[in-house]
Amino acid sequence: MITACLTLSAAVGVFAFSFGVGSVAAGASVAQTCAMSIFVFTGASQFSAISVVGAGGSLGSALGGALVLAARNGVYGLAMSRRLDGSLGRRLLAAQFTIDETTAMSVTQPDRRRQQIAFWFTGLTLFTLWNLGTLIGALTGSAIDPKTFGLDAAFPAGFVAMVWPLLSDRRARAAAVLGSLICLVATPITPVGVPILLSALAVLVGVQRPVSDPSEGRPT
Amino acid sequence: MSWTLVIVLAAGAYFFKVTGLVFLGGRTLPPVLERCLALIPAALISALVVKDTFSSGQNLVLDARAVGIAAATFAAWRRWPLIVVIALGAAVTALVRLVG
Numbered sequence: 554m555i556t557a558c559l560t561l562s563a564a565v566g567v568f569a570f571s572f573g574v575g576s577v578a579a580g581a582s583v584a585q586t587c588a589m590s591i592f593v594f595t596g597a598s599q600f601s602a603i604s605v606v607g608a609g610g611s612l613g614s615a616l617g618g619a620l621v622l623a624a625r626n627g628v629y630g631l632a633m634s635r636r637l638d639g640s641l642g643r644r645l646l647a648a649q650f651t652i653d654e655t656t657a658m659s660v661t662q663p664d665r666r667r668q669q670i671a672f673w674f675t676g677l678t679l680f681t682l683w684n685l686g687t688l689i690g691a692l693t694g695s696a697i698d699p700k701t702f703g704l705d706a707a708f709p710a711g712f713v714a715m716v717w718p719l720l721s722d723r724r725a726r727a728a729a730v731l732g733s734l735i736c737l738v739a740t741p742i743t744p745v746g747v748p749i750l751l752s753a754l755a756v757l758v759g760v761q762r763p764v765s766d767p768s769e770g771r772p773t
Numbered sequence: 774m775s776w777t778l779v780i781v782l783a784a785g786a787y788f789f790k791v792t793g794l795v796f797l798g799g800r801t802l803p804p805v806l807e808r809c810l811a812l813i814p815a816a817l818i819s820a821l822v823v824k825d826t827f828s829s830g831q832n833l834v835l836d837a838r839a840v841g842i843a844a845a846t847f848a849a850w851r852r853w854p855l856i857v858v859i860a861l862g863a864a865v866t867a868l869v870r871l872v873g
Binding site: 602603606608609615620621625626628629631641644653704708712714722730733737762 | 810838
């Protein structure tokens with residue numbers, strides 16, 4: 554579990570580096586970039602926000618897409634609240650660490666004690682490397698052209714790796730295809746940032762009751 | 774970029790996290806809502822991939838990124854580690870730009 558966690562954190566550090574570079578390239582200052590990684594601390598929302606801002610989208614559309622993405626952490630919180638012990642103060646701190654990776658590492662552990670260790674260990678190493686990577690990326694940012702190193706492709710490449718395991722579920726596949734199509738169709742006809750917001754409509758695939766789907770209720 | 778974006782996003786992101794973990798706690802949501810919320814990552818992250826690969830502002834484009842993301846998708850399909858998927862996507866894109 555420790556090895557898996559450290560490997561994951563190292564990869565996330567590299568991803569954070571590309572966030573730092575991309576964020577500065579999108580017009581954010583080093584302080585703004587680092588503040589995002591410390592206080593927002595949910596990668597997909599951060600990437601979504603700077604990608605919309607970088608493409609010239611409005612503040613509202615940048616926020617909208619990023620906040621819809623952030624809403625999924627609420628679902629992870631529901632899953633984690635049954636697994637974490639501790640005082641209110643400790644839970645308020647745990648909330649900041651409730652993201653894709655910590656939830657995934659924790660819920661796959663066999664017992665409650667290891668679930669808690671996995672959550673806190675992943676949370677702390679990930680938080681450290683995410684912010685370290687962001688800082689180094691932000692400081693490097695203005696020195697290199699992200700396009701020369703293909704760093705603009707690092708975002709979607711990382712997202713492909715994140716979304717791939719989810720697609721083993723039939724309904725997640727349907728939502729992914731529909732979301733992508735909405736985004737493609739909406740891109741030329743709506744302002745920048747709006748296509749991502751509209752693609753959230755694809756979650757309505759979930760309204761229909763599953764016929765026999767044993768994976769229902771999983772925390773991802 | 775404005776500080777408003779940073780602050781509102783930070784507050785909003787924490788609001789969702791704390792709502793699930795602390796306020797709602799062990800309570801369960803209506804099944805239909807839970808099913809829809811569970812599909813957010815698949816729908817939005819896929820759309821982000823499409824946007825960051827095939828668009829430039831409001832234009833749909835086909836450039837070096839498409840080749841890089843195809844390579845990254847192959848790596849993800851082969852279950853290669855995250856770090857390899859990212860590095861491959863970036864490297865292939867940079868290479869195609871260099872040659873093209």
